Amino acid sequence: MHITYSLHNISTTADFGFSAADYSRFKFGDGEVARHFGAALAAGFIKEHLTGFLGHEQIVVISSPYSFIPTATFTLKNHFVSTINRWLARHNMPVVQECKVHRTITYKEDYGELDAEQRLQLIGNDSFHIDKMFLTGKTLVFLDDIRITGGHERMIKKMIEEYQLDNPVYMLYFAELVNHNIHPSVENYLNYFSVQTIFDLDDIITSGNFCINTRIVKYILNYEHESFCVFLQNKSEAFINELYDMALGNSYHTMESYQPNLNYIKNQLVTNIKKLA
Template sequence: MIPYSYSLHKIDNTANFGFSADEYSRFKFGDDLVARSFGKDLADGFIRYYLADNVITDQIVVISSPYSFIPTATFAMKNYFVCQLNRWLVENGGLAVQETKVHRTITYKEDYGELSAEERLSLIGNDSFHIDKDFLVGKTLLFLDDIKITGSHERMILKMAKEYGLKNEMHMLYFAELVNKNIHPNVENFLNYHQIKSIFDLEEIIDSGNFRFNTRIVKYILNTTSSSFNLFLERRSTDFINQLYDLSLGNNYHTIEAYSKNLHLIKDYIKNNNYKLI
């Protein structure tokens, strides 16, 4: 099974990525305005370079990058990709897309973006991926991800497809792809943290009115030193703090030692705040 692969931006040097590193960094930490721009651009690129000449008549299913309870940044990009793609499909006599999810059980807390190709494959190889096989019968699958660095995620998706015996036409779509193998995979972390150097750099994104929680920002907040975390918490709304706590529990972050201290601080904050209300 060899899927069609498309990436909007090809990274062959670190002087010019073809897109804004600051915007990419904000996107990874929940800026929904950038997610909209990326999603629409990816849809337009896929239409221009593939769909316009290779019309898909089957039902299309769009599948964002795998996650457990908290969506990834790609999920936000996927929403706008779907809207833009639907407009073109319907205008050209096609069916609006369907969506489904790859369920993922994550076994690690390490920052994936700083690892080598071998370390990535070793780490992700312990995760499990699940999908509704029956829902996919006879449909064309578009798997979306924000960036392809070493291809570890793609290999896991293809491994899952083989295990489930999927015979579908498959497309792997990326906003960006590292094509120069002389560039170390940790260029991903360079992009991820290009504009985020501390927890307080998140405040502009959170207060922008275009913020969306994702796995990266939740993990980043929970992994912050207690002194900075306390100050950050004092400046957040009660709604934000409750949402942060509920998302953390939903992703089982309370079982990870590195996050336990800050989660206890959130729990105490919520308890004390509720006591004050009473």
């Protein structure tokens, strides 16, 4: 059983059914927006699919694949799980378990600006891995923020076939592009609606609800160097350390295009250590 559920269906760019500004902030780490999105997706899923779910099958929630740095969907997933767990507990059912899909390749290209064929070529080089034994006999809920061309979903289904998983599967999305006359680059329109320059990130980072993710790390490291240096001037040491450690965790120091900004961060951290000494 494979069922796809999307909270919002995008059929026109005149009305997405949700705030484009909020979605953009979510993609760049606004944890408060992620909380609202996750709770809303959970409420819709409960209403559409869990209301008659009276068995005691174990549900496993699986966020979108990542290597070291979580995606924006990971934060949405946390609040999705909180809402689902409260419903399950009220109905005396087992609360959610979680599992990770590991991915082996990361890339600097902006997925949101690519068309369907380019997306398939890019993600086709990727490889997904999951713990098959842990999933035996459980209902799987794969979570992602948006479905545009279905490229990621095809990779998940390919993984399911390779691992010979016969579990009931739900594919859940906050939003889905259902009008195929709309170019896939609409995803980038949404992603960058609130972030036109690196300095638009300041409000998100200092909001008190910031959750670092892959998109914001790549965006910062790939930004024009002089502006990047100005941007970093008023950032806390904790943020700079987290940015650097996340970049290393995803092996971004091996990517030539990221090295100027990463080397600047490394030098800043060395300078701070010397000052402390």
